[in-house]
Amino acid sequence: MGYAQLVIGPAGSGKSTYCSSLYQHCETVGRTIHMVNLDPAAEHFSYPVSTDIRELISLDDVMEELGMGPNGGLIYCMDCMEYPLFLKKTIGTLKTIWMIGWMSNWRVIWMMTILCLIAQIELFTHVPVLRNFVEHLKRKNFNVCAVYFLDSQFVSDVTKYISGCMASLSAMIQLELPHINILSKMDLVANKKDVEEYLNPEAQVLLSQLNRQMAPKFGKLNKSLAELVDDYSMVNFIPLDLRKESSIQYVLSHIDNCIQYGEDADVKVRDFDPED
Numbered sequence: 429m430g431y432a433q434l435v436i437g438p439a440g441s442g443k444s445t446y447c448s449s450l451y452q453h454c455e456t457v458g459r460t461i462h463m464v465n466l467d468p469a470a471e472h473f474s475y476p477v478s479t480d481i482r483e484l485i486s487l488d489d490v491m492e493e494l495g496m497g498p499n500g501g502l503i504y505c506m507d508c509m510e511y512p513l514f515l516k517k518t519i520g521t522l523k524t525i526w527m528i529g530w531m532s533n534w535r536v537i538w539m540m541t542i543l544c545l546i547a548q549i550e551l552f553t554h555v556p557v558l559r560n561f562v563e564h565l566k567r568k569n570f571n572v573c574a575v576y577f578l579d580s581q582f583v584s585d586v587t588k589y590i591s592g593c594m595a596s597l598s599a600m601i602q603l604e605l606p607h608i609n610i611l612s613k614m615d616l617v618a619n620k621k622d623v624e625e626y627l628n629p630e631a632q633v634l635l636s637q638l639n640r641q642m643a644p645k646f647g648k649l650n651k652s653l654a655e656l657v658d659d660y661s662m663v664n665f666i667p668l669d670l671r672k673e674s675s676i677q678y679v680l681s682h683i684d685n686c687i688q689y690g691e692d693a694d695v696k697v698r699d700f701d702p703e704d
C-alpha cells in the first residue's frame with residue numbers, strides 16, 4: 429500500500445512553499461516522504477525530487493519546438509502524463525523507493541508521496557488527464573487525496589472566496605478523491621477573526637454578504653451559490669500558518685486521517701515481527 433497527496437490550487441497559492449515546508453517537517457520528525465514533480469513548467473526545488481515530469485517533457489521545449497504559448501503548451505505537456513512511459517516510471521520509482529524503505533527497516537513500511545504542483549485550473553477541472561493519472565495510482569494500490577490550496581488573502585472578499593470555493597468544488601467533482609482544502613499564508617492575515625467565519629461558512633452569512641456587495645439582479649444566483657456551498661458541506665478550510673510546526677502537523681494529521689495513513693501498521697508490524 430502506498431499513500432499520496434496531490435497538491436493542487438491556483439497559481440501562487442503557496443503549493444511549492446507548502447511542499448518545501450512539509451518536506452522539512454518530515455525530515456525533522458524522521459518520516460519518509462518523496463516528492464514527485466508533475467509541473468512541466470517548474471524551475472527549481474528546495475527539496476529533492478524523486479520523479480520529475482520534466483525528464484519526459486518540459487514547457488520550454490514544447491514552446492520552443494512546437495511554437496505553442498505557455499497555456500496551450502502546459503496542457504500539451506500534461507497530456508504526456510497519460511503516456512504509459514511516465515506512468516510506468518512514476519509508479520515504478522515509487523514502488524522501488526517503497527521496497528527499499530521496507531527492506532532497510534522492516535518497521536518503516538509506509539511511505540507518503542507528494543504529487544505536487546498543478547496550478548492551471550483546466551488541468552484539474554475539465555481535462556481528464558489528472559483524473560486518469562489518479563485512477564492509475566489507485567489501481568496500483570495507492571491511497572490518494574487531493575490537497576487544494578486557496579490563498580487566505582482571497583477570503584478578505586466574499587466574491588473571491590466564492591470563486592475559490594467553486595474552483596475547489598469543480599476539482600472535487602472532477603477528481604472524486606478524498607479532498608482537503610487549505611487556507612494558506614495565514615501569517616499574512618492581520619485579523620484572524622475576519623477569516624474564521626470562512627473556515628466553515630454558513631450559507632446564510634455568505635448569502636447576506638454577497639447580496640450586500642452585488643447588484644440586486646444577482647440575488648437569485650447568490651442564493652443558489654450559497655446553497656451549493658452549503659450542500660457540499662465538504663467545502664471547509666483548514667488554516668495553515670507555515671511559521672508554526674504545530675500548524676503543519678495539524679494539516680498533516682488531517683491528510684493522514686483522510687488517506688488512512690498507517691492504519692495497516694499494526695497488522696504489518698506483527699506480520700514481520702522476528703519473534704513470530
Ligand SMILES: Nc1nc2c(ncn2[C@@H]2O[C@H](COP(=O)(O)OP(=O)(O)OP(=O)(O)O)[C@@H](O)[C@H]2O)c(=O)[nH]1
Binds near residue numbers: 437438446545546614
Ligand atoms: N507570507 C507567506 N508567503 C507565502 C506563503 N506561502 C507562499 N508564499 C509566497 O507566495 C508566493 C507564491 O508561493 P509558491 O509556493 O511559489 O506558490 P505556488 O502555488 O507554488 O505557485 P505556482 O507554482 O506559480 O502556481 C511566493 O512569493 C511565496 O514566498 C506563506 O505561508 N506565507
Ligand SMILES: [Mg+2]
Binds near residue numbers: 443444445545
Ligand atoms: Mg509552485
